[in-house]
Amino acid sequence: MSFDQIDLERLNLLKSKIGEYPDFPKKGINFKDIFTAFRDGKVCAATKNLVLNYVKKNHPNIDAVVGLDARGFLFSFLIAAEMEIGCVPIRKKGKLPGKTEKVEYNLEYGTDIFEVQSDSIKPGQKVVIIDDLLATGGSLKAANELIKKCGGIVEANIVILELRSINGRKNLDVPVFSFIQYADE
Numbered sequence: 001m002s003f004d005q006i007d008l009e010r011l012n013l014l015k016s017k018i019g020e021y022p023d024f025p026k027k028g029i030n031f032k033d034i035f036t037a038f039r040d041g042k043v044c045a046a047t048k049n050l051v052l053n054y055v056k057k058n059h060p061n062i063d064a065v066v067g068l069d070a071r072g073f074l075f076s077f078l079i080a081a082e083m084e085i086g087c088v089p090i091r092k093k094g095k096l097p098g099k100t101e102k103v104e105y106n107l108e109y110g111t112d113i114f115e116v117q118s119d120s121i122k123p124g125q126k127v128v129i130i131d132d133l134l135a136t137g138g139s140l141k142a143a144n145e146l147i148k149k150c151g152g153i154v155e156a157n158i159v160i161l162e163l164r165s166i167n168g169r170k171n172l173d174v175p176v177f178s179f180i181q182y183a184d185e
């Protein structure tokens with residue numbers, strides 16, 4: 001994937017502003033904080049345009065965009081509003097009303113349960129799933145399973161940041177795209 005000059009500048013601006021917090025939330029984890037970057041309104045605007053351009057160009061025919069709790073929601077609603085398609089949340093357990101599908105998953109620093117409302121995706125609908133960061137891939141793997149349980153088709157997983165050395169993409173059976181990669185964490 002190649003970006004035009006303006007999107008490349010947006011990408012570099014975002015990358016330069018990502019916060020780094022060693023030993024959070026546990027010793028040995030170098031936490032990448034996208035919210036640090038979003039303190040700057042110019043970075044918010046740049047990120048919005050970068051992500052929208054990418055999804056509109058590469059996934060023009062999706063029916064919905066699925067965001068992961070919690071930082072994936074920052075991006076899923078933006079995309080859905082711009083493309084006039086559905087916005088579907090996958091949330092940590094106990095937060096969603098109605099009938100839900102559930103999957104337990106492993107994280108870089110623990111385990112959790114993800115849920116999606118069973119009727120939020122219609123069988124045959126095409127989606128992309130978006131989140132802020134890919135580490136072990138546990139979250140996105142569980143999300144892919146949940147959407148398949150509902151009968152949806154996952155066209156791709158999209159993340160803003162990817163921790164390449166963990167190689168979480170090996171756990172994902174759909175195409176994965178990341179805007180920014182870190183080689184050595």
Ligand SMILES: O=P(O)(O)OC[C@H]1O[C@H](OP(=O)(O)OP(=O)(O)O)[C@H](O)[C@@H]1O
Pocket residue numbers: 068069070071072106107108131132133134135136137138139140168
């Ligand atoms: O690739 P993985 O190893 O699954 O890790 C990535 C996930 O970890 C972080 O979320 P976290 O679970 O900390 O939840 P939060 O967004 O509620 O802070 C991050 O926002 C991703 O969702």
Ligand SMILES: Nc1ncnc2[nH]cnc12
Pocket residue numbers: 029030031032033108109133135136163
């Ligand atoms: N290193 C990290 N930084 C931010 N979010 C994460 N989720 C899992 N690992 C993470």
